[in-house]
Amino acid sequence: MAGFNATLLTYGQTGAGKTYTTFGPPAGASAYKERGLAARAIAGAFEEINRYKTVNEGGGGTPIEVRLSCIEIYNESVFDLLGFSGEDDAKDSGRDGGVPSLSLFESPTAGVQIRGLKMPLVNSAEEGLNLLFESQMNRAIAEHQLNDASSRSHCIFTFHFTVRNPENNKVTSSKFNIVDLAGSEKMVKTEAVGKVQRESNYINKSLSFLEQVVIALASKSRDHVPYRQTKLTHVLKDSLGGNCTTLMIACIWPHLSHLDQSLSTLKFAARMQTVRNKPTVNESKTNNVASVKLLRQIKNLKEELAFHDIISGRSGILYEEPDGKEMTDIKDRTEQVMMSPTSDAYLQKKQMKEMEEMEEERRARSVPRASPAMVMIDNNNYSTGRTPPAKRGAGGDGGLAELRPYLGGKDVLEKQAEFDAFKRGAGKSQAILLGQAKLQIKTKKAEIKNLTNDINYQKDRIDFLMSQLRDSSFGAGASSPGSPTSPRAGEDPAKQLKLAKKAYRSKMETLTENKEELKFLQHQRAQSFNSLIAAFDSWLKMKGEEEVVEGVEERGGGEAAADLDYDREEANDWKRGEAGGENREYADEYYNESPRANPREAAAWGQPGTIPIELIRSTAVKCH
Numbered sequence: 001m002a003g004f005n006a007t008l009l010t011y012g013q014t015g016a017g018k019t020y021t022t023f024g025p026p027a028g029a030s031a032y033k034e035r036g037l038a039a040r041a042i043a044g045a046f047e048e049i050n051r052y053k054t055v056n057e058g059g060g061g062t063p064i065e066v067r068l069s070c071i072e073i074y075n076e077s078v079f080d081l082l083g084f085s086g087e088d089d090a091k092d093s094g095r096d097g098g099v100p101s102l103s104l105f106e107s108p109t110a111g112v113q114i115r116g117l118k119m120p121l122v123n124s125a126e127e128g129l130n131l132l133f134e135s136q137m138n139r140a141i142a143e144h145q146l147n148d149a150s151s152r153s154h155c156i157f158t159f160h161f162t163v164r165n166p167e168n169n170k171v172t173s174s175k176f177n178i179v180d181l182a183g184s185e186k187m188v189k190t191e192a193v194g195k196v197q198r199e200s201n202y203i204n205k206s207l208s209f210l211e212q213v214v215i216a217l218a219s220k221s222r223d224h225v226p227y228r229q230t231k232l233t234h235v236l237k238d239s240l241g242g243n244c245t246t247l248m249i250a251c252i253w254p255h256l257s258h259l260d261q262s263l264s265t266l267k268f269a270a271r272m273q274t275v276r277n278k279p280t281v282n283e284s285k286t287n288n289v290a291s292v293k294l295l296r297q298i299k300n301l302k303e304e305l306a307f308h309d310i311i312s313g314r315s316g317i318l319y320e321e322p323d324g325k326e327m328t329d330i331k332d333r334t335e336q337v338m339m340s341p342t343s344d345a346y347l348q349k350k351q352m353k354e355m356e357e358m359e360e361e362r363r364a365r366s367v368p369r370a371s372p373a374m375v376m377i378d379n380n381n382y383s384t385g386r387t388p389p390a391k392r393g394a395g396g397d398g399g400l401a402e403l404r405p406y407l408g409g410k411d412v413l414e415k416q417a418e419f420d421a422f423k424r425g426a427g428k429s430q431a432i433l434l435g436q437a438k439l440q441i442k443t444k445k446a447e448i449k450n451l452t453n454d455i456n457y458q459k460d461r462i463d464f465l466m467s468q469l470r471d472s473s474f475g476a477g478a479s480s481p482g483s484p485t486s487p488r489a490g491e492d493p494a495k496q497l498k499l500a501k502k503a504y505r506s507k508m509e510t511l512t513e514n515k516e517e518l519k520f521l522q523h524q525r526a527q528s529f530n531s532l533i534a535a536f537d538s539w540l541k542m543k544g545e546e547e548v549v550e551g552v553e554e555r556g557g558g559e560a561a562a563d564l565d566y567d568r569e570e571a572n573d574w575k576r577g578e579a580g581g582e583n584r585e586y587a588d589e590y591y592n593e594s595p596r597a598n599p600r601e602a603a604a605w606g607q608p609g610t611i612p613i614e615l616i617r618s619t620a621v622k623c624h
């Protein structure tokens with residue numbers, strides 16, 4: 001906020017803890033205590049802004065503007081994780097070669113920009129956290145769709161600060177990037193083939209240029225900085241090395257079998273440590289004269305627009321930014337629309353409630369009862385997440401609409417049974433995480449309730465002691481002797497009042513912290529729930545495809561069978577190890593593990609072609 005650009009990078013091999021450090025652990029035990037750097041940065045930024053606001057109270061308007069953005073770079077393509085409407089976009093994201101990604105351009109005044117990138121304005125830590133969870137949710141959905149691409153992609157979560165100094169009207173703008181880099185071990189995997197090889201090449205290239213750029217930017221004798229060579233360095237052009245603050249966290253996996261990778265990470269860190277930066281403030285060249293000129297121009301353009309609206313018969317269009325009250329009105333109206341009985345959100349909520357009731361009813365009837373970790377559906381989840389799963393299914397039924405093409409006439413009860421089966425099987429670990437998240441919320445709510453009771457007690461006590469001090473008489477009037485609020489015999493009431501006030505303040509602080517933690521846990525629960533639903537959707541789809549494959553084989557053919565022949569060939573290659581490299585490793589692992597893990601899938605290896613290649617891939621990746 002002082003106007004310096006800054007970047008925080010986590011670097012290391014896959015599984016070493018980069019995502020954990022930047023974005024925190026998945027929902028479950030100690031999720032809040034160990035929340036990631038991004039969540040802490042949001043809280044820290046708003047603490048600072050609120051402090052600044054208090055200092056400058058009456059200065060007119062908020063002097064600090066914060067916007068957030070989040071992108072993912074995969075195979076040199078840039079994707080907006082906040083401009084992404086769910087699973088359909090994940091499929092169309094181009095990560096598998098479809099729709100093109102966002103492009104970069106350089107503006108003479110604002111530096112490197114990403115065309116069409118969403119950078120919502122954020123007014124509170126809570127709004128910031130919502131966006132953080134939304135971006136990570138979208139990353140998880142994309143990852144699920146695209147077979148665990150997260151280790152092979154870079155994720156950049158950025159704060160964009162604009163600070164106006166009310167005294168001299170100077171504007172400083174700065175960025176703070178939190179970067180979760182792709183797994184570095186891909187740099188040395190030379191045996192990889194096909195898709196994995198392509199990914200490795202991109203990662204290899206971007207990480208080595210990242211190092212070169214940082215070193216070149218810090219070198220006085222540099223004549224060329226190769227930041228345009230990769231999307232990662234280009235996006236971070238104005239936030240790396242040289243005049244910025246850069247912090248790298250090297251994540252290592254301290255196990256003997258990862259010694260090579262750990263050494264390689266530490267060597268990279270040691271090279272980066274030699275770089276010396278001299279951060280400078282990014283002060284805007286805007287001066288008062290230019291601002292006045294621009295404001296006049298905006299006014300003229302707005303008038304022109306209004307004139308055009310009148311001519312074309314459009315009315316009621318506002319060209320002003322809504323102020324605080326208007327924003328609240330808009331939010332209220334949006335909520336009303338969302339909760340109208342005809343809206344998707346309402347129908348979706350209703351359907352989830354019905355499913356929950358059915359599940360409860362079913363549980364009540366079934367003996368023995370299912371374990372608590374299996375009790376999943378919570379219709380409150382959608383109220384906390386900004387990306388309701390309804391977007392994934394046109395029917396607004398929490399993603400279950402996607403079942404229809406595969407399962408034809410299956411009704412809700414059957415879907416519910418599928419969901420139960422999923423939670424007991426493939427989705428068990430996610431179901432357990434969700435169960436833990438719900439338990440944590442329950443515990444936190446109980447703590448808040450107790451704390452609120454304590455605070456009320458202290459408040460009553462303070463009121464009583466004050467009235468007693470005013471009257472200069474004790475034990476009479478407001479409280480009967482022996483009531484919880486009466487002063488203890490022989491104690492100085494003024495001293496007691498001081499202590500009661502201190503206790504009150506300290507409990508209020510704890511309450512604020514607890515409330516913040518509760519919000520965080522509720523987000524985690526929503527995220528967990530959405531992940532579970534996303535995984536369920538994929539699982540159903542896979543299952544559906546499997547049934548379709550079996551149907552096609554039984555009927556003996558057509559074009560689809562030809563495609564499946566190709567998949568079968570590939571599967572056999574993997575199985576025989578002909579594909580070589582990582583695929584062979586995966587296939588071997590899969591082949592060795594699966595008879596114990598899943599006899600049905602193991603049997604499928606014996607009958608190639610009855611199992612879709614997506615299932616093989618995703619299972620292989622899971623084994624890995």
Ligand SMILES: Nc1ncnc2c1ncn2[C@@H]1O[C@H](COP(=O)(O)OP(=O)(O)OP(=O)(O)O)[C@@H](O)[C@H]1O
Nearest residue numbers: 013014015016017018019020021025150151182183
């Ligand atoms: N400090 C930690 N304490 C406890 N668990 C951790 C810690 N760091 C990582 N983990 C766990 O280790 C696993 C791998 O961590 P993580 O996903 O953060 O690795 P990564 O380096 O980001 O991998 P990738 O490159 O695949 O994204 C996760 O299950 C995570 O919860």
